[in-house]
Amino acid sequence: MKIDLYDKKRLGIYVHVPFCLSKCAYCDFNSFVPGDDIIMTDYVGAVISHMEDYREAGRGYVVDSVYFGGGTPTALPQKELKRLLLAVGRNFELSKKAEFTVEVNPGTADLSLFRMMKRCGVNRISMGLQSADNKELAALSRCHTRQDFVSCFRLARQAGFDNLSVDLMFGIPGQTTASLMKSLAFVMRMEPEHISLYNLKIEPGTPFYAKRDELRAVLPSEDEEFEMYRAAAEAMKKRGYMQYEISNFSRFGFRCIHNLKYWNCEEYLGFGVSAHSYFNSARFAFIDSVDKYIAAVKDKGAALRLTKENETVESRERMGEYIMLRFRLNDGLGSVDFARRFGVSFESIYGGKILKYLKNGLMEKREGSYALTTAGMFVSNYILSDILEFEDLGSLTGSIT
Numbered sequence: 001m002k003i004d005l006y007d008k009k010r011l012g013i014y015v016h017v018p019f020c021l022s023k024c025a026y027c028d029f030n031s032f033v034p035g036d037d038i039i040m041t042d043y044v045g046a047v048i049s050h051m052e053d054y055r056e057a058g059r060g061y062v063v064d065s066v067y068f069g070g071g072t073p074t075a076l077p078q079k080e081l082k083r084l085l086l087a088v089g090r091n092f093e094l095s096k097k098a099e100f101t102v103e104v105n106p107g108t109a110d111l112s113l114f115r116m117m118k119r120c121g122v123n124r125i126s127m128g129l130q131s132a133d134n135k136e137l138a139a140l141s142r143c144h145t146r147q148d149f150v151s152c153f154r155l156a157r158q159a160g161f162d163n164l165s166v167d168l169m170f171g172i173p174g175q176t177t178a179s180l181m182k183s184l185a186f187v188m189r190m191e192p193e194h195i196s197l198y199n200l201k202i203e204p205g206t207p208f209y210a211k212r213d214e215l216r217a218v219l220p221s222e223d224e225e226f227e228m229y230r231a232a233a234e235a236m237k238k239r240g241y242m243q244y245e246i247s248n249f250s251r252f253g254f255r256c257i258h259n260l261k262y263w264n265c266e267e268y269l270g271f272g273v274s275a276h277s278y279f280n281s282a283r284f285a286f287i288d289s290v291d292k293y294i295a296a297v298k299d300k301g302a303a304l305r306l307t308k309e310n311e312t313v314e315s316r317e318r319m320g321e322y323i324m325l326r327f328r329l330n331d332g333l334g335s336v337d338f339a340r341r342f343g344v345s346f347e348s349i350y351g352g353k354i355l356k357y358l359k360n361g362l363m364e365k366r367e368g369s370y371a372l373t374t375a376g377m378f379v380s381n382y383i384l385s386d387i388l389e390f391e392d393l394g395s396l397t398g399s400i401t
């Protein structure tokens, strides 16, 4: 049911679809290539049943963002994807203006699929292009070409989607600043409303990790990566794509409402394997095995047993989380908002720590807010680990995810 009552609490819904057509060499997401359609049908049934279990808990909320991610949601058979899309509105109250995103891999969607999604209420498509250079796509072992992306993008427009986002990557083996800028120029000519720019990370357990020594010779250096990030951010700004988060740029009015919920510490419920939630002041996540997930959902009333972590977030921890998430955003952290949330001033606790970053240009203060500059965003992990006094989160290249 679609309603528009903003006196209710707002909620985001995330649905994880862990299936892909093939596995990319760098990918450490919970996704795999299914052996047959039966597992996909069973999984969709389990996710729907799981949503039904939360229907009562969701009363009193209005859903203003839905996000289907993965994996590749469009790897599902069309009728299964449709079943899953419709289940959201059947179990939760959807705002008439809800942002409803589905991630699409180029080459996995035709016109009829886009039209079906549109009819089901989807109004935003996020396409994982990663690079417009076919050699770089092959190096990433992506299952599509630049031409597949062009066709897919045009079909989405033809079906009436007026809010399209494109993912690009930097730090790809063999990539140069010049080749990234060509990919970016190509994407901007297609005029999507939103662009995400991620840094390739070599994650343990992936084929890339197994051959990391060999890859070192063809991976861009940290200095080159910083130049790529800086140049791309500048080029997007010139074309009207304003940066609003470390990795995200949009035309006016097209910031991703769903992702902003994560960074603003707002409530969301996740369904499916590995899906995380922040609901009623508790954070929890579901197990990552598809078989165990399906079995546990069938065991009615045992939904919570799926949970592998279920913690009430304490105030001090919430403060740390809030700082980490707010410094991802261009708007940064507002002193007044911080004091209102935590009853203590940001400066009284962290004023000494942030001074050097304000002096060296990695952070700036504007209109009562502290925010990282572009250079600061590139090394955000180091800055945050210093401010919050925890072990740093890895290399510079790990700072933009």
Ligand code: SF4
Pocket: 019, 020, 021, 022, 023, 024, 027, 028, 029, 031, 070, 071, 072, 105, 128
């Ligand atoms: S398409 Fe996305 S989720 Fe699937 S294997 Fe590639 S990177 Fe991973």
